[in-house]
Amino acid sequence: MLKFDEQKQINDIQGALALRPQVEKMVDELYDKGFDNIYYLGIGGTYASSMQAVTYINGKSNLPVYVQHAAEYYTTGNKRLTKDSLVVISSVTGTTEEVITAVDEIKKVGATIFGFIDEKDSPLAKKCDYVITYPEPGTEQLKFFMFADRLMKNNGEFDDYEDYYKELDEHLAKDLVEAEKQADEFGLAFAQAHRHDAMHYFVGAGNQWGATYSYAMCYWEEQSWLRSKSIHSAEFLHGTLEIVDETTPVTVFIGEDEQRPLSQRVADLLPRICGDYTFIDTKEYELPGISEKYRGRIPTVLLMHCVTQRIDAHVEKLNRHPMDIRRYYRQFDY
Numbered sequence: 001m002l003k004f005d006e007q008k009q010i011n012d013i014q015g016a017l018a019l020r021p022q023v024e025k026m027v028d029e030l031y032d033k034g035f036d037n038i039y040y041l042g043i044g045g046t047y048a049s050s051m052q053a054v055t056y057i058n059g060k061s062n063l064p065v066y067v068q069h070a071a072e073y074y075t076t077g078n079k080r081l082t083k084d085s086l087v088v089i090s091s092v093t094g095t096t097e098e099v100i101t102a103v104d105e106i107k108k109v110g111a112t113i114f115g116f117i118d119e120k121d122s123p124l125a126k127k128c129d130y131v132i133t134y135p136e137p138g139t140e141q142l143k144f145f146m147f148a149d150r151l152m153k154n155n156g157e158f159d160d161y162e163d164y165y166k167e168l169d170e171h172l173a174k175d176l177v178e179a180e181k182q183a184d185e186f187g188l189a190f191a192q193a194h195r196h197d198a199m200h201y202f203v204g205a206g207n208q209w210g211a212t213y214s215y216a217m218c219y220w221e222e223q224s225w226l227r228s229k230s231i232h233s234a235e236f237l238h239g240t241l242e243i244v245d246e247t248t249p250v251t252v253f254i255g256e257d258e259q260r261p262l263s264q265r266v267a268d269l270l271p272r273i274c275g276d277y278t279f280i281d282t283k284e285y286e287l288p289g290i291s292e293k294y295r296g297r298i299p300t301v302l303l304m305h306c307v308t309q310r311i312d313a314h315v316e317k318l319n320r321h322p323m324d325i326r327r328y329y330r331q332f333d334y
Contacts, residue, residue, distance in 0.1 A: 002314065009176070013176065026130045037085050040065070043071055046099070050144070051213065052145075052301060054066060059257060068102075074101045085111040088144070090144065091115070115127075117132075118133060149165075168299075171287070176303060179287065198227060202220075202253065203230075203250060203252045207257050208263070215308055222326070233252070249278075282303050
């Protein structure tokens, strides 16, 4: 398989899961200290992962948690973000300009900053009050959800926390690589069919909305230079519906959390108006070591990424366009 190192991918997930004792110790301390609210702050891909984490928490907890866009914060501010707030960030390089600027403003307010920063000596790592480093990109969502799960456990909202993580520790990494193998044939067919699309619409909801948003923007646009747009399933009726015809490429990400019916509604409608639709439904992929009741948490969020990785690997080869090349991003002052 293209760009597929089975053992490395297993090691990466197991390595992220092995951070749990550190996460638990820090989260327990923060919970005991108290906070008035929680903000997941990011931009681009980290903003997308923040949306996933916050949607996840909102469906299962009464914790006051919000998404905050970094650039919006340093331009507009947020009066609800106070010295008693807890701010969660993530970064691969630790040098993202907008996040650094936002964090500098947040530090003036006095909020507590918790960071998952891959580079331990980076500017962002040095600005965090609590920091965990793990230099393996692609594990951000798992770390964000791990943080959320411990908070919910401490808040009395996750009674089977230990059972859940026992399954993840023992089975998640291997189950995901098997699912990715299963998705490879689909990924090739999708890439062959859509690698020259003039425009492609990606639709999703729930804890898959962040994946939909980032896939269109960070993968198709930024990395593959393919025109795309992300639409929340709940908003598909309000505008996008009217520009879909028999030739419009539309892909729906269908997950397994509370908002699955929103994406299923789009999937039910598309065959009546569109001749070029695709459904990526996580229910079509097995995770044999994960209980059915846990699939709607982090397992199927990561599973969707396994499927889209197969598309990307084949698009990259077929289009002869390395995904790490940028024309403009970080090439100029902006």
